[in-house]
Amino acid sequence: xxxxxxxxxxxxxxxxxxxxxxxxxxxxxxxxxxxxxxxxxxxxxxxxxxxxxxxxxxxxxxxxxxxxxxxxxxxxxxxxxxxxxxxxxxxxxxxxxxxxxxxxxxxxxxxxxxxxxxxxxxxxxxxxxxxxxxxxxxxxxxxxxxxxxxxxxxxxxxxxxxxxxxxxxxxxxxxxxxxxxxxxxxxxxxxxxxxxxxxxxxxxxxxxxxxxxxxx
Amino acid sequence: xxxxxxxxxxxxxxxxxxxxxxxxxxxxxxxxxxxxxxxxxxxxxxxxxxxxxxxxxxxxxxxxxxxxxxxxxxxxxxxxxxxxxxxxxxxxxxxxxxxxxxxxxxxxxxxxxxxxxxxxxxxxxxxxxxxxxxxxxxxxxxxxxxxxxxxxxxxxxxxxxxxxxxxxxxxxxxxxxxxxxxxxxxxxxxxxxxxxxxxxxxxxxxxxxxxxxxxxxxxxxxxxxxxxxxxxxxxxxxxxxxxxxxxxxxxxxxxxxxxxxxxxxxxxxxxxxxxxxxxxxxxxxxxxxxxxxxxxxxxxxxxxxxxxxxxxxxxxxxxxxxxxxxxxxxxxxxxxxxxxxxxxxxxxxxxxxxxxxxxxxxxxxxxxxxxxxxxxxxxxxxxxxxxxxxxxxxxxxxxxxxxxxxxxxxxxxxxxxxxxxxxxxxxxxxxxxxxxxxxxxxxxxxxxxxxxxxxxxxxxxxxxxxxxxxxxxxxxxxxxxxxxxxxxxxxxxxxxxxxxxxxxxxxxxxxxxxxxxxxxxxxxxxxxxxxxxxxxxxxxxxxxxxxxxxxxxxxxxxxxxxxxxxxxxxxxxxxxxxxxxxxxxxxxxxxxxxxxxxxxxxxxxxxxxxxxxxxxxxxxxxxxxxxxxxxxxxxxx
Ligand SMILES: Cc1cc2nc3c(=O)[nH]c(=O)nc-3n(C[C@H](O)[C@H](O)[C@H](O)COP(=O)(O)O)c2cc1C
Numbered sequence: 001x002x003x004x005x006x007x008x009x010x011x012x013x014x015x016x017x018x019x020x021x022x023x024x025x026x027x028x029x030x031x032x033x034x035x036x037x038x039x040x041x042x043x044x045x046x047x048x049x050x051x052x053x054x055x056x057x058x059x060x061x062x063x064x065x066x067x068x069x070x071x072x073x074x075x076x077x078x079x080x081x082x083x084x085x086x087x088x089x090x091x092x093x094x095x096x097x098x099x100x101x102x103x104x105x106x107x108x109x110x111x112x113x114x115x116x117x118x119x120x121x122x123x124x125x126x127x128x129x130x131x132x133x134x135x136x137x138x139x140x141x142x143x144x145x146x147x148x149x150x151x152x153x154x155x156x157x158x159x160x161x162x163x164x165x166x167x168x169x170x171x172x173x174x175x176x177x178x179x180x181x182x183x184x185x186x187x188x189x190x191x192x193x194x195x196x197x198x199x200x201x202x203x204x205x206x207x208x209x210x211x212x213x214x215x216x
Numbered sequence: 217x218x219x220x221x222x223x224x225x226x227x228x229x230x231x232x233x234x235x236x237x238x239x240x241x242x243x244x245x246x247x248x249x250x251x252x253x254x255x256x257x258x259x260x261x262x263x264x265x266x267x268x269x270x271x272x273x274x275x276x277x278x279x280x281x282x283x284x285x286x287x288x289x290x291x292x293x294x295x296x297x298x299x300x301x302x303x304x305x306x307x308x309x310x311x312x313x314x315x316x317x318x319x320x321x322x323x324x325x326x327x328x329x330x331x332x333x334x335x336x337x338x339x340x341x342x343x344x345x346x347x348x349x350x351x352x353x354x355x356x357x358x359x360x361x362x363x364x365x366x367x368x369x370x371x372x373x374x375x376x377x378x379x380x381x382x383x384x385x386x387x388x389x390x391x392x393x394x395x396x397x398x399x400x401x402x403x404x405x406x407x408x409x410x411x412x413x414x415x416x417x418x419x420x421x422x423x424x425x426x427x428x429x430x431x432x433x434x435x436x437x438x439x440x441x442x443x444x445x446x447x448x449x450x451x452x453x454x455x456x457x458x459x460x461x462x463x464x465x466x467x468x469x470x471x472x473x474x475x476x477x478x479x480x481x482x483x484x485x486x487x488x489x490x491x492x493x494x495x496x497x498x499x500x501x502x503x504x505x506x507x508x509x510x511x512x513x514x515x516x517x518x519x520x521x522x523x524x525x526x527x528x529x530x531x532x533x534x535x536x537x538x539x540x541x542x543x544x545x546x547x548x549x550x551x552x553x554x555x556x557x558x559x560x561x562x563x564x565x566x567x568x569x570x571x572x573x574x575x576x577x578x579x580x581x582x583x584x585x586x587x588x589x590x591x592x593x594x595x596x597x598x599x600x601x602x603x604x605x606x607x608x609x610x611x612x613x614x615x616x617x618x619x620x621x622x623x624x625x626x627x628x629x630x631x632x633x634x635x636x637x638x639x640x641x642x643x644x645x646x647x648x649x650x651x652x653x654x655x656x657x658x659x660x661x662x663x664x665x666x667x668x669x670x671x672x673x674x675x676x677x678x679x680x681x682x683x684x685x686x687x688x689x690x691x692x693x694x695x696x697x698x699x700x701x702x703x704x705x706x707x708x709x710x711x712x713x714x715x716x717x718x719x720x721x722x723x724x725x726x727x728x729x730x731x732x733x734x735x736x737x738x739x740x741x742x743x744x745x746x747x748x749x750x751x752x753x754x755x756x757x758x759x760x761x762x763x764x765x766x767x768x769x770x771x772x773x774x775x776x777x778x779x780x781x782x783x784x785x786x787x788x789x790x791x792x793x794x795x796x797x798x799x800x801x802x803x804x805x806x807x808x809x810x811x812x813x814x815x816x817x818x819x820x821x822x823x824x825x826x827x828x829x830x831x832x833x834x835x836x837x838x839x840x841x842x843x844x845x846x847x848x849x850x851x852x853x
Pocket of ligand 1: 523
């Protein structure tokens with residue numbers, strides 16, 4: 001594949017044509033918020049809706065994880081329209097995320113905290129109510145790590161680690177809509193699933209939904 | 217005389233056979249019953265059986281046959297009697313009593329019982345036909361023309377009425393010419409977005425990959441929409457023929473009709489159609505001996521609304537979760553199994569044989585320059601004559617509602633028209649002169665959608681209507697992307713709070729912001745269009761939202777939490793107990809002085825007492841806000 005020249009926030013960048021902008025930007029230390037992006041995936045999930053950027057000539061922000069770089073592309077990672085979408089998507093995610101950072105094993109290493117810091121966003125709800133709904137209890141059946149659904153942002157990093165990297169297939173997405181969740185097949189405890197406790201899913205989790213039990 | 221091609225010879229043979237088979241029917245008495253799902257729901261099966269029983273009992277030689285839907289929902293079940301010597305006559309709201317009457321008076325004696333007739337189907341000197349009614353003047357049936365008039369389970373009916381001649385014509389030309397005709401007609405997709413079909417087909421033709429697919433989208437998930445079902449149940453061959461022509465134009469070897477499993481009768485009739493087409497060499501290895509190979513099969517979808525979205529539909533066909541993907545790639549580059557794929561709506565395919573047969577110019581003679589042809593609507597809600605209607609593009613909403621639908625029943629005032637289903641919007645009185653076409657409706661904030669139209673009157677609360685549609689999209693959201701999964705839920709929660717009188721004015725600002733962001737930020741068009749009912753009602757009916765919030769008042773007296781039922785003592789008869797008897801929770805009681813009253817604590821606002829109170833008293837009234845009750849009750853103590 002040929003190299004192409006383009007710019008992000010005024011910085012001239014050379015990359016392989018067709019690479020997705022998100023990964024090129026991150027390689028150049030340009031921050032773009034993201035949760036669900038997986039570089040190896042042929043077809044990006046594009047589900048978290050955080051990696052919006054502004055592309056010259058396009059009237060709406062586009063997701064960086066799906067944008068192939070091409071010659072002459074002019075990208076801005078910030079604009080009023082981008083900031084507005086990111087703020088809303090972020091607040092929507094927070095409204096369905098148990099927000100007790102002090103008690104969270106991922107405190108200070110959480111991607112949500114990083115996004116808030118980088119983009120000057122609040123780690124609390126300003127316009128929305130927290131969604132009140134029943135959550136399954138924390139699954140700590142393996143004694144090695146635990147899964148707390150109330151912190152899960154449905155990014156799918158753990159599912160990818162389990163299915164594509166570890167090639168185990170203990171967990172996957174199930175249910176639809178608001179009930180969409182990461183679960184074992186038929187929802188049995190992790191201990192009763194094919195899980196081999198390799199811990200790859202835990203390491204992949206950007207928030208505190210999956211965590212090792214010793215440093216709880 | 218030119219020498220006929222193999223295709224023409226084959227078609228002529230098919231045609232002659234079909235005509236020969238049907239010719240004797242002209243001399244027989246035939247009773248046609250409309251047994252599309254809509255007819256069946258209204259009792260068509262019972263009517264069919266009643267006719268059969270009566271004919272047998274009375275020893276009459278006549279045949280009972282089934283047809284699809286004529287689109288006159290308000291008059292179902294429908295029966296047509298074709299008796300030699302009389303024009304074919306259509307009867308509406310047929311029941312078993314009328315069946316006996318028709319058999320005795322019309323079939324045995326020669327009285328066609330005009331007092332029960334709806335219309336005659338052929339021009340005659342005695343009785344009006346559809347075209348003599350206002351609806352007939354505005355309607356222009358292209359793809360619905362044969363619906364309800366041919367037997368959908370007998371391919372020969374379709375062939376005898378010129379069916380498959382368009383395919384024969386297409387096969388006699390080059391694929392490029394077919395494409396040119398469709399492009400020339402500017403046929404725009406009827407599944408909602410109005411994308412030009414020819415452009416889509418051409419994109420497939422340009423692909424290097426030679427394995428290509430044609431798929432018909434019959435997922436039809438909009439609540440209240442039934443156009444596609446009706447067409448598949450009433451004239452499946454029209455769609456099949458359109459798909460074969462498309463396959464020829466784009467070089468596809470295989471195709472599918474994606475039909476939701478909630479449409480068992482459509483599935484059955486399409487399968488029958490495919491079998492019969494295959495038997496006659498209209499599908500298979502060498503269609504009409506032309507050498508072109510193509511076959512079709514039905515794929516039964518599980519009926520998720522989002523599976524009507526192209527990429528989700530493909531995923532569901534491939535056995536994956538029925539969830540949308542980011543586009544591009546478009547289906548024309550990478551569709552089913554990664555191969556170039558044409559996906560069109562049922563109606564889009566249905567126009568194709570007509571355009572092939574009559575030409576692009578004929579098609580463009582109807583409708584507007586940018587949206588040629590007709591629009592098919594499932595007209596529902598507060599109109600006199602709901603039904604399946606087909607009008608030229610460019611007809612105004614006012615004409616559709618007042619002339620075709622015959623206006624609002626019962627002296628009520630028009631309030632809004634919801635067009636485009638859950639992805640559409642609500643337009644007010646001031647928008648009624650908007651012409652119905654893809655672009656004008658979009659400007660007005662609604663969309664053409666796939667054709668659902670619901671007319672709303674003064675009794676409909678616009679906040680509740682917005683909430684109704686949002687509840688639908690929220691439940692149908694696949695959950696993959698943040699904006700749709702969580703955004704629709706928050707918008708629904710806000711709307712629910714408002715209808716309960718628990719909203720704040722600042723909620724309206726949040727609602728608008730959320731709606732705009734969900735519109736821009738969602739992954740697929742389900743999320744991107746879900747806010748339309750909210751944004752249009754906020755735009756046109758802001759005062760209703762405000763009344764709910766500031767005065768805890770529902771102007772349409774519809775939101776249960778914001779109304780109270782009250783029995784006006786000066787109107788109550790004391791002697792009648794209708795309201796007391798109608799109450800399912802014993803909230804209505806008789807006071808010591810004989811007047812009736814309602815225990816507000818127990819009342820579940822079911823509306824029964826109001827309906828039960830005899831019209832001469834009209835004593836039960838609805839109040840909003842409920843605070844008005846104190847005043848009223850104070851004055852009666
Ligand atoms: C949530 C959603 C549901 C849809 N449902 C349908 C449907 O039931 N039938 C349909 O033809 N198109 C539906 N569409 C539109 C299709 O994605 C696609 O545009 C259409 O089938 C293309 O055909 P056309 O060009 O003939 O309109 C839906 C789109 C979305 C976003």
